[in-house]
Amino acid sequence: MTWDPWRQAFLTAGAVVVGFDPSTRTWVTDADRSQGMVDLPQLKGKVVTDPASRGQAADDFGHLVHRTPGAVLEPSAVSDILQMMKYCRTHGLQVAARGQGHATFGQGQVEGGLVIDMTPLNAVEVREDTAVVEAGALWSSLAQATLAHGLTPAVFTDYLELSVGGTLSVGGVGGQTHHYGAQVDSVVELEVVTGDASLRRCSAGLRPDLFRAVLAGRGQCGIVTKATVRLLPAPARVRHYLLSYPSVAALTADQRLVVNDGRFAYVEGELGLPTGSAGWSYQLEAVAFFNGTTPPDDARLLAGLGDQLGDRQIQDMSYFDFLNRLAVGVASLKSTGEWYRPHPWWNMFLPASRTDAFVDAAIKDLTETEVGASGVVLLYPFPRARLGLPLLRMPDEETVFLFTLLRTASQGAESPQDMVEANRSLYLRAQAVGGYQYPVGSIPATPQEWRTHYGPEWAAFEAAHERYDPGGILTPGQGVFPPGP
Numbered sequence: 288m289t290w291d292p293w294r295q296a297f298l299t300a301g302a303v304v305v306g307f308d309p310s311t312r313t314w315v316t317d318a319d320r321s322q323g324m325v326d327l328p329q330l331k332g333k334v335v336t337d338p339a340s341r342g343q344a345a346d347d348f349g350h351l352v353h354r355t356p357g358a359v360l361e362p363s364a365v366s367d368i369l370q371m372m373k374y375c376r377t378h379g380l381q382v383a384a385r386g387q388g389h390a391t392f393g394q395g396q397v398e399g400g401l402v403i404d405m406t407p408l409n410a411v412e413v414r415e416d417t418a419v420v421e422a423g424a425l426w427s428s429l430a431q432a433t434l435a436h437g438l439t440p441a442v443f444t445d446y447l448e449l450s451v452g453g454t455l456s457v458g459g460v461g462g463q464t465h466h467y468g469a470q471v472d473s474v475v476e477l478e479v480v481t482g483d484a485s486l487r488r489c490s491a492g493l494r495p496d497l498f499r500a501v502l503a504g505r506g507q508c509g510i511v512t513k514a515t516v517r518l519l520p521a522p523a524r525v526r527h528y529l530l531s532y533p534s535v536a537a538l539t540a541d542q543r544l545v546v547n548d549g550r551f552a553y554v555e556g557e558l559g560l561p562t563g564s565a566g567w568s569y570q571l572e573a574v575a576f577f578n579g580t581t582p583p584d585d586a587r588l589l590a591g592l593g594d595q596l597g598d599r600q601i602q603d604m605s606y607f608d609f610l611n612r613l614a615v616g617v618a619s620l621k622s623t624g625e626w627y628r629p630h631p632w633w634n635m636f637l638p639a640s641r642t643d644a645f646v647d648a649a650i651k652d653l654t655e656t657e658v659g660a661s662g663v664v665l666l667y668p669f670p671r672a673r674l675g676l677p678l679l680r681m682p683d684e685e686t687v688f689l690f691t692l693l694r695t696a697s698q699g700a701e702s703p704q705d706m707v708e709a710n711r712s713l714y715l716r717a718q719a720v721g722g723y724q725y726p727v728g729s730i731p732a733t734p735q736e737w738r739t740h741y742g743p744e745w746a747a748f749e750a751a752h753e754r755y756d757p758g759g760i761l762t763p764g765q766g767v768f769p770p771g772p
């Protein structure tokens with residue numbers, strides 16, 4: 288929440304919560320104290336009910352789902368989260384953390400309950416080869432803090448203004464995933480406030496059941512308050528290659544080749560919608576890191592690739608400018624208003640053996656009306672073996688592809704509802720070929736379908752949920768477990 292004088296005036300005039308009245312099930316502010324209310328615990332931060340805070344927490348990047356919380360916690364310390372978890376558990380109130388609210392389908396929303404705004408908890412401490420980072424910190428801040436020490440996290444999402452807690456709750460994949468797995472695979476230790484109101488540390492060796500249920504665990508067992516993330520030496524510069532292909536099959540053949548031999552530091556891919564008389568375009572985006580003045584060996588890196596030679600685009604830039612390369616485009620989308628329109632996103636992992644045919648069929652008749660003026664179609668290759676955590680569900684093949692239709696309901700495009708419906712039917716088709724949802728998008732799914740999604744991991748996930756959130760109060764917007772009693 289940014290500081291806003293109008294909001295501050297409103298807060299002092301009676302929007303700071305002092306208790307909850309179990310008989311009327313209402314949050315009570317200092318202006319309307321009631322006899323039956325139970326006082327809030329002593330907090331370093333505050334719980335508020337002003338319309339701006341609740342309105343923000345009732346919305347996200349998707350603008351498709353709106354559930355209004357009763358109150359919002361602005362914590363000043365982890366102890367505030369712990370105390371309020373205890374309080375909410377006692378009164379059967381649901382709770383969810385909110386990072387940057389870039390989920391697209393209400394995943395971080397709670398009707399009537401408490402949303403925890405994680406943004407104030409954003410400290411970063413860089414150590415020898417790890418960073419200890421509070422969950423509300425942005426990946427852009429973590430990058431800047433570590434780069435000052437010549438270090439970097441191994442894997443970044445394309446957009447850096449996401450919270451550490453938010454991406455660790457889903458997985459966090461990007462162009463370096465083919466070397467280092469998802470962001471969750473670089474986590475050494477977590478500090479978590481679990482749904483039973485305990486502050487716990489966990490790692491692969493300490494409470495591994497909790498560690499494995501929280502990483503990519505969609506906030507079902509606890510709120511991440513701190514993560515220790517492994518760091519690598521940072522390169523100074525990158526050489527960026529944009530290679531063009533005549534078809535999906537030609538693109539994915541080279542994507543498979545380069546992620547399996549590991550010649551590039553970073554590999555992604557994008558499909559461009561037809562423009563004018565030109566049909567679809569297919570591009571592989573790859574990067575090689577370098578330091579000093581010795582540039583990467585182009586001949587070695589591009590050897591044996593089947594791209595269209597005349598269309599190669601190669602440029603050098605600083606490592607941070609590369610990581611932050613979406614910033615200019617995002618500023619432009621904000622200036623035109625596109626950024627603020629509904630975003631019914633579709634994101635699924637596909638098995639490599641079915642990817643070409645599935646993608647060809649999915650884009651065959653796809654037009655700008657169905658993805659929006661600023662819609663983006665992505666195709667990222669990952670070797671399955673790099674992805675080590677159980678709750679980031681993937682097809683069981685040597686290579687998997689993340690295929691996304693990042694739709695924007697632009698002016699003149701299909702309605703957000705039609706886009707969500709189209710997402711649902713494409714999801715069923717993808718599921719039929721062995722695809723798995725990446726749960727950051729806007730694809731309606733039932734609890735039974737989530738159970739199927741987790742397959743052999745369900746039993747451990749459910750056991751961890753029962754153990755660490757016995758009241759079933761956490762993160763109901765994900766729709767994974769039915770709410771508690």
Ligand SMILES: Cc1cc2nc3c(=O)[nH]c(=O)nc-3n(C[C@H](O)[C@H](O)[C@H](O)COP(=O)(O)OP(=O)(O)OC[C@H]3O[C@@H](n4cnc5c(N)ncnc54)[C@H](O)[C@@H]3O)c2cc1C
Binds near residue numbers: 388446
């Ligand atoms: C423009 C854009 C680009 C993106 N690019 C990528 C990409 O390249 N790769 C990729 O993998 N993903 C990408 N994503 C998806 C993104 O990683 C997820 O949507 C992520 O969850 C958003 O982080 P957030 O801080 O906004 O989380 P929020 O939307 O605030 O929360 C998401 C979910 O996580 C829970 N949560 C948040 N913080 C915590 C916490 N501390 N503890 C427990 N649970 C928590 C919330 O309750 C909610 O259920 C992108 C999204 C956008 C909008």
